[in-house]
Amino acid sequence: MAGNRAVAYQGPGRVEVRDIDYPSFTLQDGPGVNPANVGRELPHAAILKVVTTNICGSDQHMVRGRTTAPEGLVLGHEITGEVVETGPGVEFIKEGDLVSVPFNIACGRCRNCKEGATGICLNVNPDRPGSAYGYVDMGGWVGGQAEYVLVPYADWNLLKFPDKDRAMEKILDLTMLSDIFPTGFHGAVSAGTGVGSTVYVAGAGPVGLAAAASAQLLGAAVVIVGDLQEERLQQARSFGCETVDVSKGDPKDQIEQILGVPEVDCGVDAVGFEARGHGAGAAQEAPATVLNSLMDLTRAGGGIGIPGLYVTGDPGGVDEAAKEGSLSLRLGLGWAKSHYFITGQCPVMKYHRGLMQAILHDRVQIAKAVNATVVSLDEAPEAYAEFDSGVARKYVIDPHGLVA
Template sequence: MSSNRGVVFRGKGEVAVEAIDFPELALGRRSCQHGVILRVVTTNICGSDQHMVRGRTTAPTGMVLGHEITGEVIECGRDVEFIKVGDIVSVPFNVACGRCRNCKRGDTHICLHVNDDRPGGAYGYVDMGGWVGGQAEYVMVPYADFQLLVFPDKEQAMEKILDLTMLSDIFPTGFHGCVTAGVGPGSTVYIAGAGPVGLAAAASAQLLGAACVIVGDMIPERLKQAKSFGCETIDLRQDATMSELIESVLGVPEVDCAVDAVGFEANCHGHNHGQEAPATVLNAAMEIVQAGGRVGIPGLYVTEDPGATSEDAKQGNLSMKFGLGWAKAMSFHTGQTPAMRYHRQLMQAILYDKVAIGKAVNVQTISLDEAPDGYAAFDDGAAKKFVIDPHGQIA
């Protein structure tokens, strides 16, 4: 049997590259003839992975991490009709069957057949069905005909792989945040967070025609990265209200819409910056978004957070100014992103040079053995998106 290695969660603050099982076309003891085995071309480190590594979820030790996967098909199950060996494909981070009522209406992020505990599955993630992660040399992907996005030209795909690798998660996620927030031509939009998802959301807002994209963060290097592709920025360490900070850019204290790309590990802004307050981004959005406006929330919120600073937050209960949102007739859109809803269109935008998403999120390629260092640098706030190249194909 061929060998395989992957990035394994070893407890709070620790990941290791270890030998893992080579994937088989099987689901437990059942054959999985609708699946394929991929030789991983790229696999990315995500902020969602970082939540687990920080000990902020109930992820078990020994889990193989990674849900942002691009690969080359090396084996197809008997029932795969339209994918062939040699195809370069993007894998949506949502595991989805394509057959349940949710998948049939396009809600692949809440598939009913891939997780025994609740709707929705994902590779290498806590409480998402136990699917083996793709921060590895090889991985098995089920429901291949339904899920996989085949790149039309292999040579072109490899030339643009550092952009195309973002199609598995953060580009559709940032785009979904903007779409659900109502970003459109002429919009003014506030993006909370200049991590990779926030930067992807900012690039998406520009692609959707926003007039002004404002990105807020507390890390100067990340704000510099947002500014590098035309965003306005606000340093949230400043001791001012959110309305005042928005007014300093726009001349008025409100935006048309907002995107929360931070999630539950948010910190206070102003003189309390660095103090955790998991609902602070949601409360800020209610303050600065116009009456009748919308907030897209691709940032992760969890049902259990063992590392939270309060007992309520440990159970996912947040102290929100929901009355303000109700009084302003605002809409909030939550949940994971149905990546398949957007990935083909965003692929086309990349291939036709309408967006340089890899440049926007500041890609840095690393080897599989360098993954633990990548996790550590990301945890320290590096203004980079770490892309793992398991087989040394990119360099």
């Protein structure tokens, strides 16, 4: 049997590469595993040799110590891999298939899955609807920043690429299908983006850049991206976005300079609960800032998509309310303007096949938009530190040296 190594959370600010067990078709106990899931038999699962696995901003929240993640938790929910073994209940996925893994773990059998809401599957997390690999309070499924990983309900969850050689040529684009491309797309779609829309995306991290590229793909007339980091704003401009530096003041005023009016049709929150203030308050964490700002600058009747992460437990919250995910929102303003809001995990399966086709047929270059940067598994701790500094990169881990 092959060995296995993975990236594990070791406490605030620390990750390390360590030896872990090779996957088996029984869910084992370990850091973060829900006791009700221990011993769960998985004949419907597949074991993958990981080809690429990405570092996500959601991982960074845990590594900063801003969640209740336990030490030793194996990280990684953005996974692309080659099937090396299947359980006796797997019928259609075969050994040798190159596949994308949605970060949502879904059974395909419950009411929510059957209705397409795979981000809130009822059968994979004993604590609450919804699950993901290598993530706090998500049932304890082992993360994929590893050499090998197990994927349950393989026939349902896995997206097989139709041509392995062609897929490997575009692997840096296709690796984004596990999370950030569908998540950014979901944010743009949820906000109502269409042909001719004006769109403001708060946050120029990888999800924000993916949302901006998605808005362009959907036909937006103007896409404006706001952030505090000039390097990230430069990355947004590199593929045709307008930008605003929110450290210089209210984005609404800067949007008026671009559009001639101080509002947009659609707003996307790609920042989440670690938001900071605008202008003179940019140095201070203010978790409701982005949501309140979006209500202010989105036109009456417009939509706000919220792919940015909000949590129910934040030990580092700025006050007692924020520590349990309670924020001071101007909901009255949103009500008065008849806004609608869509939040929660992106249901990746709703989008990933279509986005795969857009990549394979050269309709979008998502890896270029997010500045995909390949590192080895051993370089992952350094990549985490660099990502935390605000660099404009999307780190792609290549555990087996398979990426050209």
